[in-house]
Amino acid sequence: MPYLVYILYSEKLNRFYVGTTDDAERRLLEHNTAHYQDAYTVKGIPWTIYLTIACTNSEQAYKLERFIKKMKSSVFIQKLKDVPGVLESVLAKI
Secondary structure, eight states: OOEEEEEEEETTTTEEEEEEESOHHHHHHHHHTTSSTTSGGGGGOSEEEEEEEEESSHHHHHHHHHHHHHHOOHHHHHHHHHSTTHHHHHHHHO
């Protein structure tokens, strides 16, 4: 089963949310319907998918998720999407 790192964006909060899943559309629906009532993402509804990154396995997905979260930078997340080579460089490091 393919694993993904997904990055959601909330215009309401002007923030990103990073997670891992095997089904990005299902996770988006769960975030936008407050499936987990006490979750942080309830405050940011509606969320949109900003970026999905296919990983070779769950271990790579979790490592990439932690790396992105550790950066604590919306600018870095934007570079992952917009600047050629940044994502490939990160994947080579983890």
